[in-house]
Amino acid sequence: MTDETLTIRLMCEQFAVTPRTLRFYEAKELLFPLRKGHARLFTRADRARMTLILRGKRFGFSLEDIRQLLDMYDPGGSNEAQLTRTFELAQKRLHQMEAQRAELDIAITDLNLQLAEGARLIAAFRSAAT
Amino acid sequence: MTDETLTIRLMCEQFAVTPRTLRFYEAKELLFPLRKGHARLFTRADRARMTLILRGKRFGFSLEDIRQLLDMYDPGGSNEAQLTRTFELAQKRLHQMEAQRAELDIAITDLNLQLAEGARLIAAFRSAAT
DNA sequence: AGCGCACTTTACGTTAACGTAACCGTAACG
DNA sequence: CGTTACGGTTACGTTAACGTAAAGTGCGCT
Numbered sequence: 001m002t003d004e005t006l007t008i009r010l011m012c013e014q015f016a017v018t019p020r021t022l023r024f025y026e027a028k029e030l031l032f033p034l035r036k037g038h039a040r041l042f043t044r045a046d047r048a049r050m051t052l053i054l055r056g057k058r059f060g061f062s063l064e065d066i067r068q069l070l071d072m073y074d075p076g077g078s079n080e081a082q083l084t085r086t087f088e089l090a091q092k093r094l095h096q097m098e099a100q101r102a103e104l105d106i107a108i109t110d111l112n113l114q115l116a117e118g119a120r121l122i123a124a125f126r127s128a129a130t
Numbered sequence: 131m132t133d134e135t136l137t138i139r140l141m142c143e144q145f146a147v148t149p150r151t152l153r154f155y156e157a158k159e160l161l162f163p164l165r166k167g168h169a170r171l172f173t174r175a176d177r178a179r180m181t182l183i184l185r186g187k188r189f190g191f192s193l194e195d196i197r198q199l200l201d202m203y204d205p206g207g208s209n210e211a212q213l214t215r216t217f218e219l220a221q222k223r224l225h226q227m228e229a230q231r232a233e234l235d236i237a238i239t240d241l242n243l244q245l246a247e248g249a250r251l252i253a254a255f256r257s258a259a260t
Numbered sequence: 261a262g263c264g265c266a267c268t269t270t271a272c273g274t275t276a277a278c279g280t281a282a283c284c285g286t287a288a289c290g
Numbered sequence: 291c292g293t294t295a296c297g298g299t300t301a302c303g304t305t306a307a308c309g310t311a312a313a314g315t316g317c318g319c320t
Contacts (some may be wrong), residue, residue: 008297019297024278038285039297058233060190063277073244080255087248094241097234103188104231111224114203118217125210138267149267154308167316169267193307 005034005041015050025053030067049073060100069093135164135171145180155183160197179203199223 025031033040056066155161163170186196202216
């Protein structure tokens with residue numbers, strides 16, 4: 001059985017975050033560690049969520065955005081209406097992400113052009129320093 | 131001559147921001163409007179900068195990050211050392227952006243898979259409702 | 261002169277995402 | 291049995307990127 005539950009320390013190591021962060025995420029209902037006495041035990045599900053949380057953060061989603069996305073990765077709302085609402089929300093996110101990628105592509109192209117120009121300038125400086 | 135300089139109001143309209151934002155950007159040395167008396171006049175260069183600022187913001191760069199990037203788009207640091215440093219900074223950004231795009235692609239793929247699963251679930255619900 | 265309007269500066273308020281300090285419990289170790 | 295180690299709960303502090311309110315300035319009009 002992979003009941004491999006982690007203490008807060010180990011969890012912190014695995015994801016390179018502080019205890020404060022994990023407690024904060026629990027408060028924000030992004031993680032739901034079990035309790036053994038008063039201590040937290042992070043489950044496999046929590047670890048899966050953490051991966052998604054960190055990924056979400058890296059491209060600029062807010063924790064609140066991420067919380068909503070996480071709900072979708074769950075077998076949570078088991079009635080059709082809820083499921084449909086969640087599905088539509090996910091589609092909106094997807095469009096946002098695709099738009100973001102499109103902009104990122106443009107920016108990368110721009111920056112590449114600027115880099116080429118920069119390289120040209122530097123080369124000019126060097127050849128001028130004969 | 132395209133000395134088409136804009137008042138703060140017009141500038142706000144063009145970029146859909148508030149006066150506070152423009153003043154704030156000036157304080158942070160992202161914009162350098164001229165002064166006619168005590169009033170600001172935004173130049174074509176300022177408008178170009180604004181476009182870049184807003185683009186930068188859209189994929190999560192901080193204003194400080196953006197300020198450094200803007201320096202590169204300038205004929206500003208006219209010595210080789212400065213130019214080279216700026217060039218390297220830009221390269222780092224580029225790598226960050228490419229990494230970000232790679233992750234975004236993964237996330238988009240993930241989300242697409244989840245959406246497919248979601249669609250399957252919803253379809254199941256509907257056929258069950260015979 | 262008086263009025264209003266657009267613009268200004270100064271400065272305190274706000275939200276997100278934690279950091280950090282203070283204080284408490286308990287379990288193991290020497 | 292004291293203390294070190296790890297865990298916990300308040301609760302105030304911090305940074306970024308503005309919002310917002312207060313109070314002053316200049317100018318064009320009547």
